[in-house]
């Protein structure tokens with residue numbers, strides 16, 4: 765009986781550490797990333813790259829932080845060339861970046877997607893839409909001087925996918941785009957709590973820079 769009560773006491777705490785009901789696939793725009801937070805070694809290919817796949821809670825603004833199995837580089841040996849291409853650390857510390865994303869975010873959904881599945885899933889989800897191609901076809905091209913209405917960026921993507929993404933900006937530049945999928949990985953509109961979250965929100969006309977500076 766005592767044991768049972770201890771179990772009841774701790775169960776909710778364990779769950780609270782990693783509650784999630786959808787995922788955000790967050791992709792970043794390297795020229796903006798390097799402008800706002802890169803160092804002198806920051807590389808800025810003109811293509812969207814993965815920042816992370818974040819188990820998220822639709823009632824909260826911030827993704828939960830979790831703990832679980834430590835990152836094991838050997839588990840993703842076969843994915844590394846794809847990861848370096850689609851999920852690079854822009855300062856070249858790839859393994860450190862993957863470790864951080866797995867240990868902070870990936871572990872939240874570890875009971876459903878183990879480390880290999882987590883990285884593979886992110887790569888697969890990224891392939892569903894070529895963001896740059898979609899934007900260019902909507903006449904939203906990386907440019908040094910042009911400014912684009914952020915609602916038009918959202919609309920171009922929504923028209924392609926059928927679902928509302930969440931844009932993130934910094935210093936008036938497009939920084940990241942989150943796509944949302946449910947726990948079965950089906951596309952969904954990003955939840956209103958995320959869309960209404962004011963942090964780094966894109967407002968009015970923004971830059972989609974083709975250069976760091």
Ligand SMILES: *[C@@H]1O[C@H](CO)[C@@H](O)[C@H](O)[C@H]1NC(C)=O
Nearest residue numbers: 945946947948949950951952
């Ligand atoms: C995810 O969305 C799909 C399509 O709308 C739906 O069939 C599925 O039941 C959803 N899964 C969960 C866990 O909500």
Ligand SMILES: *[C@@H]1O[C@H](CO)[C@@H](O)[C@H](O)[C@H]1NC(C)=O
Nearest residue numbers: 798799800801802935976977
């Ligand atoms: C970031 O971009 C601005 C122009 O929008 C430029 O003045 C600044 O020097 C850039 N910063 C870096 C670190 O390149």
